[in-house]
Amino acid sequence: MKAAVPLFFGHWLSAWGDRMWQFATPVLFMDIFLDTLAPAALYGVAVYTVCVFGIPAAGAWIDRQERLRVMRITFIVNNLCVVGSACLMPALSNAVLSQDWGPELVYAVFAGIILLGCVGEVMNQAQTLALERDWVPTMCDGDSALLTHLNTTMRRIDLSAKILAPTMVGVVLQYAAHDSSSRVLVGAVLLGGFHAVAWPLEVLCANAVYAAHEGTLEVREHRHEDGTTHAHKHGIREHFHREHLDSACEQLHHDHDTAHREGIAHRHSEFHHEDHRHTTVEVHHPGEGLQELPTILLSARKDEAPVGCCTAFGREVVAAIDRVKLFFGHRVAGASVAYCFLYMTVIDNGSLMTAYLQWRGVPPSYLGASRGVGAVFGMGGTFLFPLVTGCFGGRFRQTGLVAVWLFWLLLLPSALSFLWYGESRISDYSVIGCMIISRVGLWMFDLAETQVMQEDVEPRHRATLNSVQTSLFQALFVLIQIGGLCFHKPQQFEALVYWSVLSVLCSAVIYTGWYLRGAGASSLAPLETPLAPNA
Numbered sequence: 001m002k003a004a005v006p007l008f009f010g011h012w013l014s015a016w017g018d019r020m021w022q023f024a025t026p027v028l029f030m031d032i033f034l035d036t037l038a039p040a041a042l043y044g045v046a047v048y049t050v051c052v053f054g055i056p057a058a059g060a061w062i063d064r065q066e067r068l069r070v071m072r073i074t075f076i077v078n079n080l081c082v083v084g085s086a087c088l089m090p091a092l093s094n095a096v097l098s099q100d101w102g103p104e105l106v107y108a109v110f111a112g113i114i115l116l117g118c119v120g121e122v123m124n125q126a127q128t129l130a131l132e133r134d135w136v137p138t139m140c141d142g143d144s145a146l147l148t149h150l151n152t153t154m155r156r157i158d159l160s161a162k163i164l165a166p167t168m169v170g171v172v173l174q175y176a177a178h179d180s181s182s183r184v185l186v187g188a189v190l191l192g193g194f195h196a197v198a199w200p201l202e203v204l205c206a207n208a209v210y211a212a213h214e215g216t217l218e219v220r221e222h223r224h225e226d227g228t229t230h231a232h233k234h235g236i237r238e239h240f241h242r243e244h245l246d247s248a249c250e251q252l253h254h255d256h257d258t259a260h261r262e263g264i265a266h267r268h269s270e271f272h273h274e275d276h277r278h279t280t281v282e283v284h285h286p287g288e289g290l291q292e293l294p295t296i297l298l299s300a301r302k303d304e305a306p307v308g309c310c311t312a313f314g315r316e317v318v319a320a321i322d323r324v325k326l327f328f329g330h331r332v333a334g335a336s337v338a339y340c341f342l343y344m345t346v347i348d349n350g351s352l353m354t355a356y357l358q359w360r361g362v363p364p365s366y367l368g369a370s371r372g373v374g375a376v377f378g379m380g381g382t383f384l385f386p387l388v389t390g391c392f393g394g395r396f397r398q399t400g401l402v403a404v405w406l407f408w409l410l411l412l413p414s415a416l417s418f419l420w421y422g423e424s425r426i427s428d429y430s431v432i433g434c435m436i437i438s439r440v441g442l443w444m445f446d447l448a449e450t451q452v453m454q455e456d457v458e459p460r461h462r463a464t465l466n467s468v469q470t471s472l473f474q475a476l477f478v479l480i481q482i483g484g485l486c487f488h489k490p491q492q493f494e495a496l497v498y499w500s501v502l503s504v505l506c507s508a509v510i511y512t513g514w515y516l517r518g519a520g521a522s523s524l525a526p527l528e529t530p531l532a533p534n535a
Helices: 004-032 036-063 067-098 101-141 142-174 180-212 243-263 308-328 333-340 351-359 364-391 397-419 427-457 457-485 492-517
Strands: 217-225 229-235 266-271 277-285 288-291
Touching: 004 036, 004 067, 004 101, 004 142, 004 180, 004 333, 036 101, 036 308, 036 351, 036 457, 067 101, 101 142, 101 427, 101 457, 142 180, 142 364, 142 427, 180 277, 180 333, 180 457, 243 277, 277 457, 308 333, 308 457, 333 397, 333 427, 333 457, 333 492, 351 427, 351 492, 364 397, 397 427, 397 492, 427 457, 457 492
Parallel strands: none
Antiparallel strands: 217 229, 266 277, 277 288
């Protein structure tokens, strides 16, 4: 494939920075706020709650915009937000540990970190959606084998970053600093410096990939309400077509004649059959000539009239509801919901698990290394996925069925260790061990579900449906973070482990029901056929 090197290198930069930030944030919060999981949980709840509502709108925006413009905007905003957060971390550490600042300033700095985290995470997820769920399938142009190759390669890049980035950060924090405040400072410099250097390189890589595939990436499919479909270059903008304008102009002339007969003040509008219209601003009052006071704007399109903020908000709510209906009415909904349930877990080396194990006295280098070893097992899953799929005759949906049950079975001993031994070294390392080994099933299922969302979703709906999926799994992630606030004492972490294993079991049951009801087979139907609700 053309421009494979810049594609993979840009993806590696993004994945490396993301993995560094995911690992460092809970560790730095635990160095600042001692003996409590609440700040890390509150940060997660705030960030991912914003993502629940922001990402679907971002997905709809991605579907309309020029692809390269989307990548440039998301790269710069995401990296600037991380740099800003890295600058505020030492200030927060100084405020809390030295106790020289008042509580108002502490809350203000913490709120600033949360705000930057919210914006940065939305942009990070938007960039991931645009690249993995839109650019990659568009460049493959229906070549399923090439799509599988790109998906597995990019997952291996993700996992290599997951192996090396947390390990590197953990080693640096453990050996380059010997107290909490210096660890926060070193971590902030490391994170901020990397992202400051990364964003221009990411933009250059995106430019190179776009230039190599401009013929396919510059075109976006658009569909009118009457069912006509055509393509646009450089994003989808508001426009008219001759067949739509004819009826619009007839209505406009009718309204114009009525206004004259009834003495209604009005404006004159002139339609053209390109992609825009012109509107003159003179206002007529019968018998009085031209007046400057505008009263009624007659338009062929009612939705172009000025609206208040309440009306605009109402339209956004209706649009959000329509996106959700589209998602749950689509044939991929069952597989997607099952995937989303996998995010309602703490056995993932996320902020809550990292903070708990650090409280239990597990060294940061061990925590970073556990992420790396887990990524090695996950990479093994990316090699197993094409092999198992080949054994099933290319039926990757069946591979997903095997993978999700394997994932649950490998996580189950972590809950049993807490049930039998409680809070102990055995349960500490059982959780770590189960997390590591279970990555095989997780990443196999991730690849299967990713290919479902790439192949079985219409191009014009890719970003929209994938953004609703992202919003749903962020909502479920927020639920487990709220659980972290409810069970904020480290001694209560056991309850979150049971919750997590139950969530993965629900995922396996949902995917099995979707597969056995024939949804996996029906997804092979032509994409343009009318879609019944998920059956």
